[in-house]
Amino acid sequence: MKQKEQDLSAIRQLPEKELTAQLKETEDKLFKLKFANSISPLKNGHEITHLRKHRARLLTWIREKQIKAVTHA
Secondary structure, eight states: OOHHHHHHHHHHTSOHHHHHHHHHHHHHHHHHHHHHHHHSOOSOTHHHHHHHHHHHHHHHHHHHHHHHHHHTO
16 A cells, blocks of 8 residues: 555544544645735645645545444434
């Protein structure tokens, strides 16, 4: 397994509260990068794309945990 895949699988196993906290941090970073990019172009513009994808993953994992909690209750 690649290092990045290991990191993602480790993040996926976190409790819902920690995933939500990470989601908030990611959204804050994304907002700051978008704001900085609107003022002057970023050197690494792909960072915005990576954060958007990471945000989507976090939302998916949070939703999976919510569904799992309801079905097992």
